[in-house]
Amino acid sequence: MTQIKNDLFIKACKREPIERTPIWVMRQAGRYLPEYRAVRDKYDFITMCKTPELAAEVTIQPIDLIGVDAAIIFSDILVIPEAMGMKLEMIESKGPKLYNPIRNVDHVNSLKSVDPYRELKYVLDAVSLTKKQLNGRVPLIGFAGAPWTLMTYMVEGSGSKNFSEIKKFIYNQPDAAHKLLDLLADIVANYLSAKIESGANAVQIFDTWGGILSPDDFAQFSLQYITKVISKIKRSSEPVIVFAKGVHYKLDDLASCGADVIGLDWTMNLKNVRNMIGSNVALQGNLDPTILYSPKEKILNEALKVLESFGKGNGHIFNLGHGILPDVNPDHLKYLVEVVKKESVRFH
């Protein structure tokens, strides 16, 4: 096993003492980087996901170019619905589309079972290859969508404004919904276990649509399945991060789901959350991604606010509160990374 040279990210996940706060950013292997766009111009998004050499290349770009403290494998959460038999398309500037969305229990029953070593072998190959090419410089993060978020896409067929279809589904066909969520929880757990087996040093579960639910519905339709996923992941000491966007309620319950780290969006106050739950878990976040549109002086001030909000101590991984936007100037992200590396020393 390769020793990781910069293991600040892993240590922060475990709330171990370190000399500064590590930083990575969601969607760091993405369109804001000209070097990523150069690859993307030649291949479509899904081909990039399915070609380990290309996935490894863009995964490593922000390590070299931006200087982040962790790599996250280039992929998409919707590879799971695709592996279950749904046709997936990525429509430029509009987002993903899953054809023939799920609307009843028969459709749920017709979905294929997924063995990650078979249907998703290309992701595992990308993880192994990236791990090899990283050569221990920084840790590698694997990820998956939370069952709730995957089901939302599978029922809506795409992103949504009002989420009418998924809400009709869970309120009128709760048995079918729970059946699908349970199936997804098993698949996600196996998939994340396989990523760890293939070399991922940590895994993140994205619950992008957790925040559209009321607190009771979140507990029933999302949190219990995240908890199930985490309990079933085969791992030695690889940390698990849960990022549930917009879930500002029941944070104490969320902190008890078995995750080592809770990711927070930019509407949360790190200090309050740390006071509430920070002794049990590490926190990741939470700069508003649009701050990167600002002049550098404001980026500095806002980064300091995030560091000060968490305060002195261990267990903080700096990140954006959501994915970096495609039209951000990469120099601004590079500046943020420098600022966090330099200024966070005095918080440790």
Next chain:
Amino acid sequence: MTQIKNDLFIKACKREPIERTPIWVMRQAGRYLPEYRAVRDKYDFITMCKTPELAAEVTIQPIDLIGVDAAIIFSDILVIPEAMGMKLEMIESKGPKLYNPIRNVDHVNSLKSVDPYRELKYVLDAVSLTKKQLNGRVPLIGFAGAPWTLMTYMVEGSGSKNFSEIKKFIYNQPDAAHKLLDLLADIVANYLSAKIESGANAVQIFDTWGGILSPDDFAQFSLQYITKVISKIKRSSEPVIVFAKGVHYKLDDLASCGADVIGLDWTMNLKNVRNMIGSNVALQGNLDPTILYSPKEKILNEALKVLESFGKGNGHIFNLGHGILPDVNPDHLKYLVEVVKKESVRFH
């Protein structure tokens, strides 16, 4: 002045003792009602806003058909940017579009000043006519967008996924942003004062996009201007309601903005909010609007949860946590109204 026969809504806004909880719903004069669609089939949305007879007709429909305890004038928050000189179009199933969106201070300076009795006289005429036709059955609510939400539309030109343009605007041209917000605060205050003068018994300020801001930015770019609006509204005892969707933080600050009522979306817990701020203001909300897609049994259970969450006592106006969706069965809303009227008695 006509005496209002059913004044439960006004009394609840003032936290006065009443025998049951009043209910109205956001967008109750809307597409889910076949009787509304019959009017809408003959006239476009903006013509309906600008024709007092049509606005009055659809405003009163849910009073007769659904039995809600208050009427809210049929209009749109974007009549203000239109009055300031921006071209407005309502694009079917896509939402509003403002042409030539604001991007700099010169553009801000070129906007027209607005006298509500001149440029927005058609709204005031609609308020007067509706008031007359309601004949004191229930109170009439007037409304406006919060300065922040209006500016967001004026800069983005429409709804948005990432709100990149408005964020670039406030972070790179904060002086222009504050100038526009200040101008909008004056216009909104005059407009709501004129609505009250024309017969509105209460006014609601919608901050639909407040929740996209970090807590600090919300205080700086939204809350201070809502506070200014409320301080400048000319009124005797007409209540002011503020609905800031997604603003789950700084609720205590929000409760100190001068509003009589705070509207809450469905991700909030009424009990917690009442414990925190409920002795200073009344609360409005907060059933998830998609619950109306459910079977009646679930609608009953979820309505009871909302009533129980607020608990015994005065100062609660039942509402949805956001606007009713166009494909809801009107019988389900009618059932919700019946349930709230019947079941809320034991909470008073």
